[in-house]
Amino acid sequence: LRLSVAGETHEQPFKIVPDPRHATTTEEFQTQYDLLLRVRDKLSETNDAINRVRRVRDQVDGWVGRAKGSKSEAKLADAAKPLKNKLSAAQEQLIQVNANSPKDTLHYPVMLNTKLVRVANAIATADMAPTRQAQEVFADHSAQVDTQIAAINAAIDKDVPAFNKL
Numbered sequence: 001l002r003l004s005v006a007g008e009t010h011e012q013p014f015k016i017v018p019d020p021r022h023a024t025t026t027e028e029f030q031t032q033y034d035l036l037l038r039v040r041d042k043l044s045e046t047n048d049a050i051n052r053v054r055r056v057r058d059q060v061d062g063w064v065g066r067a068k069g070s071k072s073e074a075k076l077a078d079a080a081k082p083l084k085n086k087l088s089a090a091q092e093q094l095i096q097v098n099a100n101s102p103k104d105t106l107h108y109p110v111m112l113n114t115k116l117v118r119v120a121n122a123i124a125t126a127d128m129a130p131t132r133q134a135q136e137v138f139a140d141h142s143a144q145v146d147t148q149i150a151a152i153n154a155a156i157d158k159d160v161p162a163f164n165k166l
Contacts (some may be wrong), residue, residue, distance in 0.1 A: 018127065022127040022128065028128060035130045039119055039138055042116055042141075043120070049090075049145075050091055050094050053091045056156060057088070061084075062078070062164065064080050070121075080163065083155060086155040087152060087156075089151070090148040091151075091152070093148045094113055095112075095113050095114075096109070096111045119134060122134055123138075
């Protein structure tokens with residue numbers, strides 16, 4: 001540990017040790033750490049997909065807005081609707097889009113991103129290896145996220161190029 005204050009630096013070595021009240025082994029802590037990294041990575045993947053949907057939707061809205069008053073306005077607006085609906089349907093499974101304030105989370109169900117955070121909290125707060133149930137819940141939520149990301153990717157890979165040709 002290094003502490004610098006008013007031009008003076010003090011160093012002191014230290015060692016992090018497990019709570020002696022628990023018989024958790026290094027391997028169990030490693031299992032916990034490894035699962036937490038997997039949850040973090042899946043949550044990052046989820047957030048990246050949400051941001052990707054928002055960027056694509058904003059671009060589509062931009063093109064529709066620029067087409068107002070032109071002969072292709074109706075054609076672009078008609079093509080944008082199903083594309084945005086597909087993207088929104090998947091996004092709405094990943095994140096609660098109706099919650100605009102912390103109080104709103106009491107009125108709307110939590111979605112996959114929040115469920116992943118809650119799994120991470122349950123894993124991180126225990127001084128033991130993750131339970132089988134925690135691992136199963138993560139696997140289930142992870143598979144659901146993968147399904148929604150696949151739907152987003154399919155819409156972007158198929159429908160966006162078709163929209164771009166208009």
